[in-house]
Amino acid sequence: DVKVTQSSRYLVKRTGEKVFLECVQDMDHENMFWYRQDPGLGLRLIYFSYDVKMKEKGDIPEGYSVSREKKERFSLILESASTNQTSMYLCASGERGRNEKLFFGSGTQLSVL
């Protein structure tokens, strides 16, 4: 079974803090994604990466950055957390090529106070 592991299930941070959300996948997938999930808004794409050291902006990249130094790990960084970044963050991975099925992690519920 594909495993996508997010380092924290719940996280509480203060406004202005730098926050790191980590995601690791064990299936040698080329593609990795970060989404945030908010009620009524679905899953909105923040950033995605289709190779090591490669990154592409999604629909809502403002206030976020990412890092992909190794194929299995994709990190989401909030440079200066704000209260409007309180959300559920979901990491996903997928193969390159015809099979674009995404495998999701369990999510990190981030609260910024």
Add this chain to the structure above:
Amino acid sequence: GENVEQHPSTLSVQEGDSAVIKCTYSDSASNYFPWYKQELGKRPQLIIDIRSNVGEKKDQRIAVTLNKTAKHFSLHITETQPEDSAVYFCAASLNTGGFKTIFGAGTRLFVKA
């Protein structure tokens, strides 16, 4: 940019009835259309998908149809059961080297026993 609209946002059906969820997408270059089911407190998981060269696909009680001309696709669940209660997300995927998957806002389905 790419946009996926999903309707209805909430759907309540009696056990045994059918449920239909509809989505439209904006980018005609999209070529892969997955549907994900998210049960309460769990990660989204793929339940069925369809590619742009296929008009319909069925897997037991669930089926998906695609109308490329109208840029519509729909999920049909027959003989609904209480365990079908969940949030369903449609998505459209665009291959840009990596691939970019954009989700609809989700439909919360309640199946009443």
